[in-house]
Amino acid sequence: MTDATAADSAARTRRRCRLVREAVLEWRGRSRFTVLCFLLFMAAQAAARLALVVAAITPSIPIDGYANDGMMSAFSSR
Known part of the structure; x- marks a missing residue:
């Protein structure tokens, strides 16, 4: 960076x-409930952003020498 x-x-x-x-x-x-809901919403947004970053990075990491393309790699022939 x-x-x-x-x-x-x-x-x-x-x-x-x-x-x-x-x-x-x-x-x-x-009310405290309203403020708590707002803060919870902000935390959920931050967690969603982090999940998107992790999802963008994860497929590029090979597992056992094969590309990590989800469940399709488990059923493909070698």
């Missing part, structure tokens, strides 16, 4: 955290 990419990623993370803090402060009069 280049320095510019790392700096951009860090800036996005800081901006996201600032947005969450502002939203929580703005919702101070709201």
Whole structure:
């Protein structure tokens, strides 16, 4: 990861955290359940992004010398 990419990623993370803090402060009069649902939604988004990154990387890793192309490799003839 280049320095510019790392700096951009860090800036996005800081901006996201600032947005969450502002939203929580703005919702101070709201119920805790509403704030908790919002934070849970933000965590689910982050987990989905991570899952997409892992899914993009995983197929390129060979397992037992064969390409990892899902269940089709288990049934293909050698």
